[in-house]
Amino acid sequence: MANLNLLFDRKTSLTKHLEFFKMYSFVCVLFSLICCSGWSNNIAITKKTTTVSMLRLKMSGLPNYLDETVIYYQTGATSDFDSEYDSYKISGPNPTPQISQKFNSTLLSINGIEPVTQTFSINILVTTPTTGSFTITATDFQQLPLGTCVYLQDLLLGTTTNILTNPYTFNLSNTTTTSRFILHIYHLELPISSEIIQPTCQFQNAGKIKIIGDNYGPWNYTWKDSTGTIIKTISNSFAQDSIDNLSEGLYNLEIASVSNSCYSRNESFNINKINIPAVAFNVNDTIISNIAQSITLTNQSENCTSYYWNFGDGNGYSYNTEPNYYYSTVGIYKTTLIGTSSSGCIDSSSKYIHVVDLATSTKELHQSDIELISIGNKIYKIKFNKIFHHKIDINLYNIEGEISTGFTIEYNYTENTNTIDLSNYKSGIYILDIKHQNESVKHLKFIIM
Numbered sequence: 001m002a003n004l005n006l007l008f009d010r011k012t013s014l015t016k017h018l019e020f021f022k023m024y025s026f027v028c029v030l031f032s033l034i035c036c037s038g039w040s041n042n043i044a045i046t047k048k049t050t051t052v053s054m055l056r057l058k059m060s061g062l063p064n065y066l067d068e069t070v071i072y073y074q075t076g077a078t079s080d081f082d083s084e085y086d087s088y089k090i091s092g093p094n095p096t097p098q099i100s101q102k103f104n105s106t107l108l109s110i111n112g113i114e115p116v117t118q119t120f121s122i123n124i125l126v127t128t129p130t131t132g133s134f135t136i137t138a139t140d141f142q143q144l145p146l147g148t149c150v151y152l153q154d155l156l157l158g159t160t161t162n163i164l165t166n167p168y169t170f171n172l173s174n175t176t177t178t179s180r181f182i183l184h185i186y187h188l189e190l191p192i193s194s195e196i197i198q199p200t201c202q203f204q205n206a207g208k209i210k211i212i213g214d215n216y217g218p219w220n221y222t223w224k225d226s227t228g229t230i231i232k233t234i235s236n237s238f239a240q241d242s243i244d245n246l247s248e249g250l251y252n253l254e255i256a257s258v259s260n261s262c263y264s265r266n267e268s269f270n271i272n273k274i275n276i277p278a279v280a281f282n283v284n285d286t287i288i289s290n291i292a293q294s295i296t297l298t299n300q301s302e303n304c305t306s307y308y309w310n311f312g313d314g315n316g317y318s319y320n321t322e323p324n325y326y327y328s329t330v331g332i333y334k335t336t337l338i339g340t341s342s343s344g345c346i347d348s349s350s351k352y353i354h355v356v357d358l359a360t361s362t363k364e365l366h367q368s369d370i371e372l373i374s375i376g377n378k379i380y381k382i383k384f385n386k387i388f389h390h391k392i393d394i395n396l397y398n399i400e401g402e403i404s405t406g407f408t409i410e411y412n413y414t415e416n417t418n419t420i421d422l423s424n425y426k427s428g429i430y431i432l433d434i435k436h437q438n439e440s441v442k443h444l445k446f447i448i449m
Helices: 002-030 358-367
Strands: 054-061 064-072 097-101 106-113 119-127 132-139 148-153 159-162 168-172 179-185 192-197 209-213 219-224 230-237 241-246 250-259 264-271 286-289 304-310 333-339 347-356 371-372 379-386 391-398 405-412 418-420 428-436 439-448
Touching: 054 097, 054 159, 064 097, 106 119, 148 168, 192 264, 209 219, 209 250, 209 264, 230 241, 347 428, 371 439
Parallel strands: 064 106, 286 347
Antiparallel strands: 054 064, 054 132, 097 106, 097 119, 119 179, 132 168, 148 159, 148 179, 192 209, 209 241, 219 230, 219 250, 250 264, 304 333, 333 347, 371 379, 379 418, 391 405, 391 428, 428 439
């Protein structure tokens, strides 16, 4: 039996040593993140330089004694011991004042927990071999989320202290063996009402974000752009706040209650990008053929995701980028291209195409039945080299194919000329379409200087 007991003691001792080295290896890895004292005698504490959300509780008292425990946020961690995230509290060979977190019967020096979204509490055990006065101070908590509150509850005296703003001093007996304190962490989400107004095709920089707290007012508002630069702050306000005249981008708001510092909210808003289309195309303004001839369209549009073509003859349309099309009869047709962007914005462009029969065109070119003569000051004479009967209809188009004016003249067979005054028109390229008894006679392109 003695040999069995000796074997059992050796096995137990070996298991404890293996656990110790496992914990020691973990602490060495974690040391680069946060340096926490394992033994309390005259240990120099290295200051944290990372941006981890954490809280360090330091207990000082008696000459040259300092100990601490650390709690930090780690996604996937639990309140109990996690071999990947936590470190046991290890006492040195000589008893010293000590502070640790206690979960059930486990003492933790370093404790990783899930980021607090509502409340979290854990027991704090403090012990000392010598009765005396001690102070607990919170440090390195600057990276805790906005609105986090941390309170230290003294179970012996029934008091609660905001440990982030006030160190806590107390007398500790050397007979203390149970948890003296409870650490409470609060991070309560402030209820809010918000509205986001996106820019439009007509107003690309008219985005707006409006927000107000639903409780625990007044509030402090801090607005930031996508780079984290503060663009607006409002303090101690009961009113709704907003930012407007926004273009595309991500915007962030930090809103915190003034009356209850545990309530806060960090909210992000996205302002959509508005893509404005620019529609343009090229096409010959005159098609001369004695058979059906395809027109050549060159689409020069930008920022478009879809197209719609209307060829103006009551039959033809297309959704292709550069469709092929032909007109079956002569005439003047208004061809229109409509482009739509990814934002649903629309732009359009139109041009008039004059489809002329080959035989008619050749006859007109050779006989020169009608001439347009400039007499200065944007005044023109239309000279007729043959006799027409009844009325002549004239339509004037600009180079974009938009009709500028239309009028009818009586043929003056005595002078064979008629005067038209275009002095009210701006300079540019125009097309004059002259018809006699609804039949196209001449299609003239000229420049108003």
